[in-house]
Structure formats: C-alpha cells, structure tokens
Amino acid sequence: MAEITLDNIRHAYGPVRDPDDYALKTLNHVWTDGGAFALLGPSGCGKTTLLNIISGLITPTEGRILFDGVDVTHLPPEARNIAQVFQFPVVYDTMTVAENLAFPLKNRGVRRADIKTRVANIIDMLDLGAVAGKKAASLTADLKQKISLGRGMVRENVSAILFDEPLTVIDPHLKWQLRTQLKTLHREFGHTMVYVTHDQTEALTFADRVVVMVGGEVVQVGSPEELFARPRHTFVGYFIGSPGMNVLPVTVDGATAHLGDERIALPAPVAAPRGARIELGVRPEFVVLGHEGMPFRITRVDDVGRERIVHGTIAGRPVSAIVPEEGTVPDMPRAFFRQDGINLYADDWRIEYLS
Numbered sequence: 285m286a287e288i289t290l291d292n293i294r295h296a297y298g299p300v301r302d303p304d305d306y307a308l309k310t311l312n313h314v315w316t317d318g319g320a321f322a323l324l325g326p327s328g329c330g331k332t333t334l335l336n337i338i339s340g341l342i343t344p345t346e347g348r349i350l351f352d353g354v355d356v357t358h359l360p361p362e363a364r365n366i367a368q369v370f371q372f373p374v375v376y377d378t379m380t381v382a383e384n385l386a387f388p389l390k391n392r393g394v395r396r397a398d399i400k401t402r403v404a405n406i407i408d409m410l411d412l413g414a415v416a417g418k419k420a421a422s423l424t425a426d427l428k429q430k431i432s433l434g435r436g437m438v439r440e441n442v443s444a445i446l447f448d449e450p451l452t453v454i455d456p457h458l459k460w461q462l463r464t465q466l467k468t469l470h471r472e473f474g475h476t477m478v479y480v481t482h483d484q485t486e487a488l489t490f491a492d493r494v495v496v497m498v499g500g501e502v503v504q505v506g507s508p509e510e511l512f513a514r515p516r517h518t519f520v521g522y523f524i525g526s527p528g529m530n531v532l533p534v535t536v537d538g539a540t541a542h543l544g545d546e547r548i549a550l551p552a553p554v555a556a557p558r559g560a561r562i563e564l565g566v567r568p569e570f571v572v573l574g575h576e577g578m579p580f581r582i583t584r585v586d587d588v589g590r591e592r593i594v595h596g597t598i599a600g601r602p603v604s605a606i607v608p609e610e611g612t613v614p615d616m617p618r619a620f621f622r623q624d625g626i627n628l629y630a631d632d633w634r635i636e637y638l639s
C-alpha cells in the first residue's frame with residue numbers, strides 16, 4: 285500500500301489556448317495510505333483522466349505524482365504496482381473462477397501455499413464458493429464482474445487498487461451486496477482504494493473521503509457527512525442529496541438574508557464580498573413546513589415511502605422540503621429554514637460566518 289501524492293497536476297489532451305482547454309484543472313491532493321476514496325462527478329468531469337494519471341496510463345501535462353514520496357510521474361503502469369478493476373469484466377473464459385483469481389499471483393511468482401490461502405479468502409469474502417470450480421465462460425455478467433473485483437483485490441502488496449465504475453454491469457439488487465463486500469474487503473486488507481463513480485450512493489457508502497469533481501476541477505474533498513452538512517460549492521449541494529440542496533438568490537445584511545420580501549435569520553453574520561452573486565443553500569431536510577415562517581405554495585407532493593418530498597415556492601422561487609412519514613402538512617403551509625442547515629455562497633463558493 286502507498287500514500288499517493290498529486291503535486292500540481294494538470295492535464296490537457298490537446299494544445300492549450302485558454303485555461304478551459306485543460307480536461308483536468310490544477311490539482312493538489314494526498315490519498316493517504318490505506319484510505320477508501322471515491323471520485324464522484326458527472327460524465328466528462330475528468331474522473332477517468334485522473335484515475336489514468338494515477339495508474340500511469342496517462343502522463344500529466346504538468347505536475348508530479350509520488351508514491352510514498354517517490355516520483356513515479358514517468359513510470360509506466362506495470363512499474364507502479366497498481367491493481368485496476370474496470371467497468372466491464374476482464375476474465376479468462378477458459379479458466380475456472382479459482383484459476384482466474386490465482387492468475388495475478390502465479391504471474392508474480394507467489395508461493396503456492398500463499399496463493400491457496402489468498403484465493404480461498406477472496407472466494408469466501410465474495411461468496412464465490414459455489415462456482416469456484418466452474419469455468420468463467422459459463423457464468424453471468426454479474427459473476428464475471430465479481431471475479432474481476434476479486435482479481436483486483438487478490439494481490440497483497442499493491443500500492444493501490446483503482447476501480448473505474450466497477451458496478452455498472454451489475455444487477456441493481458446485487459450492487460448493494462457487492463458494495464458492502466468491497467467495504468469489508470477494504471477493512472480486512474487495508475488497501476488504498478480509489479473508486480470512480482457518478483453515482484452518489486455508491487460513493488457515499490463506499491468511501492471514507494469523497495472527492496467531488498465538476499468541469500475538470502475538484503470542488504470538495506470530504507467525508508460523506510461534511511458533503512451533506514457543509515457543501516463547499518453549490519454544485520456539491522445540488523449533486524449530492526435526493527433531492528439536492530435548494531439554492532436561492534438572496535441579499536445579505538449582517539445576520540439577515542433577504543429572499544424577495546422575506547427575511548431569513550442566519551445563525552451569525554456574514555461578510556458577503558461586494559459584487560458577488562450571493563445564494564443561500566438549504567437542504568430539503570432542513571426546510572420545516574408548518575404554521576410558522578414564510579408562505580410556501582405547494583406545487584407537487586411526491587410520496588416516496590418513508591417520507592414525502594413537498595415541492596413548492598417561497599417568494600416565487602422553487603424550494604423542496606422533506607416531510608417525515610408521520611409529519612403533517614397544512615393546506616396553506618408556512619416554512620422556515622433550520623439555522624444549522626443554512627449555508628451561504630458567493631459566486632458558488634461557501635462563505636464562512638463571522639462568529
């Protein structure tokens with residue numbers, strides 16, 4: 285396992301005429317040894333580019349990449365000791381499941397007894413016992429991808445394991461099970477793992493730290509709790525959560541925000557930068573509907589089982605609220621925002637309260 289340092293990395297696939305030509309904007313980050321990380325962002329945001337820079341498939345246009353302090357920027361993938369699991373299964377159809385799992389170890393001359401133990405361990409963890417002696421060709425796509433995951437995890441001394449959207453071909457009900465198994469394997473073996481996905485549930489359930497990207501830029505690195513409670517950028521607020529954070533245009537005057545003619549008390553004063561676009565972010569979980577606060581005009585109610593999502597407007601702006609199953613909503617409700625759920629943004633970046 286290794287600590288992976290990205291030092292002023294930047295990457296462009298073609299000539300650079302302006303800063304937007306970089307597919308990956310300047311990035312400094314340390315992936316600590318043994319951590320479980322997710323790279324989360326919409327299609328085209330640069331996740332695969334970053335993963336390929338770590339694995340060595342791409343040499344970055346600028347910057348250095350270090351494994352445990354050693355510069356590997358110009359080393360090819362085979363010299364980096366990285367295991368990778370891709371979107372689609374990579375298995376040998378003519379080999380049995382156990383042989384497929386043993387292959388990366390045999391290739392590297394691992395002792396026979398160690399191969400046996402290690403393969404048995406992976407078979408057990410991934411619940412592959414029933415098919416261990418079967419040829420891979422006869423298996424479903426789900427099972428083949430499980431073997432790919434196992435092959436990625438089987439080597440003990442890898443610097444890191446990189447997963448590029450590994451659950452794409454997996455049946456939805458199996459996804460949850462596999463995510464849990466991956467988490468167990470991480471706890472058991474302590475590998476540094478980087479998991480690329482555009483699915484927030486996958487990222488938040490797998491990772492201790494999530495790196496959120498948009499437009500080639502990392503906008504926040506944080507624990508799932510931090511991304512929920514304190515989105516650093518409006519994109520994080522909107523991309524994470526279901527539904528995402530409400531983002532409302534406001535003006536601010538000390539500890540009061542003004543949304544149209546409505547006044548919203550803030551937990552503390554903020555100093556809004558002059559000329560900046562100021563917005564208030566509040567997650568639907570912190571919008572309380574009842575008899576107090578600002579008039580809320582309901583436009584639609586979605587009943588999603590354990591809760592209801594009530595969509596409406598406040599001062600003409602769309603706002604969603606989550607109401608627990610047992611909660612009631614008056615016909616002409618009012619709404620207030622819980623102060624611990626209010627964040628303020630200047631030109632999309634979160635601003636701190638003054639006290």
Ligand code: ATP
Binds near residue numbers: 331482
């Ligand atoms: P997806 O989830 O769709 O795989 P991603 O977040 O992994 O997307 P990348 O594949 O890293 O994003 O792409 C980032 C940007 O770089 C995109 O604008 C993409 O079009 C561009 N890009 C990726 N690969 C190349 C390439 N080989 N040549 C030129 N441009 C590329």
